[in-house]
Amino acid sequence: MKTSFASIFFVASLASFAQAADVMVNVGNAKGENVFEPAKVMAMPGDNVVFTWVSGKHSVIETDSLTACAKSAKPNAATSDGAFLAPKTWSWPVPKDATPNTKTWFYCGVPGHCTPGTGGMAGTLLIGAAGDAGGAAPAPGGGAAPANGTANMPPTPSDGAAAKSSAVRNYQSIAAGVVLSSMCMAAAYVL
Numbered sequence: 120m121k122t123s124f125a126s127i128f129f130v131a132s133l134a135s136f137a138q139a140a141d142v143m144v145n146v147g148n149a150k151g152e153n154v155f156e157p158a159k160v161m162a163m164p165g166d167n168v169v170f171t172w173v174s175g176k177h178s179v180i181e182t183d184s185l186t187a188c189a190k191s192a193k194p195n196a197a198t199s200d201g202a203f204l205a206p207k208t209w210s211w212p213v214p215k216d217a218t219p220n221t222k223t224w225f226y227c228g229v230p231g232h233c234t235p236g237t238g239g240m241a242g243t244l245l246i247g248a249a250g251d252a253g254g255a256a257p258a259p260g261g262g263a264a265p266a267n268g269t270a271n272m273p274p275t276p277s278d279g280a281a282a283k284s285s286a287v288r289n290y291q292s293i294a295a296g297v298v299l300s301s302m303c304m305a306a307a308y309v310l
């Protein structure tokens with residue numbers, strides 16, 4: 120009984136970290152350069168990579184390498200369906216069943232912006248795993264999935280709550296997430 124109760128909270132706490140996020144990429148920049156900024160991003164399955172045209176005329180097409188400059192062979196390859204002038208936004212929904220810890224790429228199909236074999240206006244999309252944070256890709260070595268999920272615990276509340284008696288703390292800290300956090304710790308222990 121205790122185990123299942125804790126497990127429910129454990130799953131609930133993980134779910135709170137699994138909400139879809141928008142990962143932003145600029146298409147072109149204020150200097151009018153043919154670039155994606157940042158050119159390397161991480162998104163979780165279910166996130167949206169939101170491309171915002173800043174300058175120039177560009178497209179966004181999924182590709183199978185950083186220098187292929189050709190549409191991905193995947194049957195469901197993502198594409199902005201044409202080249203557009205700023206202002207324009209287009210969202211690439213990362214499939215919920217995308218495989219964590221894999222990469223895919225995107226390039227601009229406007230002639231001259233990406234050169235096969237050389238690259239150019241192209242970028243990398245890392246598919247994150249549980250415990251990763253979306254956004255600009257982390258430095259190499261960072262973002263590895265934790266072995267037991269404890270890295271996903273909410274931050275411990277400040278000292279003020281801890282100084283109170285445990286009975287009082289249990290009631291007062293529900294909003295602060297302490298109960299959720301402790302359930303989470305318990306679940307991590309029993310699972």
Ligand SMILES: [Cu+2]
Nearest residue numbers: 177227229232
């Ligand atoms: Cu372009």
